[in-house]
Amino acid sequence: MAENPQRKLPQLVMKKDDLTNLPPLVLPKDYSIRCFKPGDEFAWENIIKDAFNYEEVSFKNSISSKKEFIPERVLFICHNDVPVGTATAWYDPKWGEMTGYLHMVGVIKKHTGKGLGFYVSLAALHRMASEGRKSAVLETDDFRIPAIKTYLKLGFSPLIVHENQVERWNLIMKLLKIKG
Ligand SMILES: CC(C)(COP(=O)(O)OP(=O)(O)OC[C@H]1O[C@@H](n2cnc3c(N)ncnc32)[C@H](O)[C@@H]1OP(=O)(O)O)[C@@H](O)C(=O)NCCC(=O)NCCS
DSSP: OOOOTTOOSSOEEEEEOOOTTOOOOOOOTTEEEEEOOTTOHHHHHHHHHHHHTOSOOOHIIIIITSTTOOGGGEEEEEETTEEEEEEEEEOOGGGOTTEEEEEEEEEOGGGTTSSHHHHHHHHHHHHHHHTTOOEEEEEEOTTOHHHHHHHHHTTOEEEOOSTHHHHHHHHHHHHTTOOO
């Protein structure tokens, strides 16, 4: 996975302070949510390659070889049982024991525009809450506008971790027509 040349550093961080009272997961017709099962490696890699325009990505290197990997933490949204989007309810002690980390959110291009990123991310937040996490964080990039809109709708807010991010967030909020 090559570093994205569009990426501004440090990456943007968003935090959701409270995982209680998450809305129920009500899915559009023909869509379902399930977690990873053996054999899903290629489906995950295909979604991530398509969504992120990556030439290559390895489920093993990114997810299953890590000690945090638990199949129930890797969620898929399926269209007629075919996985078309994913999000992972990751955990990194760097953010604190009570905080989950929303990781690797992607929907294949053919299925974007229907808010599927919202549903699969919400499923990941429910998973974090079921593990007893109280809050969630994520890292993202300035140019990932559909993702940022999705995270704001899920109740995430910007967490400024560098002075250059004040202006960067102002630009994003202006683009999204959200008043600061
Ligand atoms: C993030 C992602 C999963 C969202 O997919 P999706 O659920 O199909 O998202 P949608 O196309 O429905 O867009 C989500 C929202 O952003 C809005 N949006 C999309 N593009 C926009 C733009 N250029 N300007 C303003 N708003 C925009 C949509 O109108 C929608 O808003 P709404 O919910 O109020 O209708 C998908 O875009 C993706 O896979 N991106 C590539 C990978 C990525 O960036 N992942 C996140 C890493 S942190």
